[in-house]
Amino acid sequence: MTAQTITLPETFLAQLQTLPPEQIQQVIDFVEFLNRKYVSSQPSQSVVKQARVLGLHQGMGWISEDFNDLLPDEFWTGEP
Template sequence: MTSPILDSTSKSIAKLQTLAPEQQQEVLDFVEFLAQKYAQPQQPPQKRVLGLNQDKIWISDDFNDPLSWWAEKFISMSLRVERSVTFAQRLVEKQSQWF
C-alpha cells in the first residue's frame, strides 16, 4: 500500500511533465517562493533588552494631550476652503454674465 504523500507526489510530477517548459519553470518558481515563505527561521529572534535605549530618545510631556490646536487649525483651513469655493463659484457666475 502506497502512502498518500507518495501518491500525491507522483500525480503532481505526472501533471508537471505534461506542461510546457515555461509553465514548468513557473511552477518551480512558485514552489521555491512557498519554500522560502514558510521556511523555519535558523535562529530564534533575540529577546528585547529593557532600558537599552534609555536616555537616547525624548517624548514631550504633553504627548498624550488632545490636539486642540490641530482641530482649530483644521476648522480654520476648512473655512478658508469653503470661502475659496464660494468665491470661485461667484467668479464663474460673473464670467457667464460677461459672455
C-alpha cells in the same frame, strides 16, 4: 532496482525527461512559482528568535512636557 525502491524524485525526473523542451520550461517555471509562493513566504527554520534586550535604547527618546495637554480646536477642525 525494483519498482518498490524507486523514489519520487527519480520517478519525476524520468517523466520529466520524456517531455519536449517547451513543457520542461513550463515545469521549471511552475516549480519556481510554487517555491516563491510557499517556501519563501515561510520563515526560515534557521532564524533564531532573539530575546529582547531591556534598556538597549535607554535615554534615546523623550516625551514632551505638554504630552497630556488637550489639543486646540484648530487641530481637530483643520482651521488655522
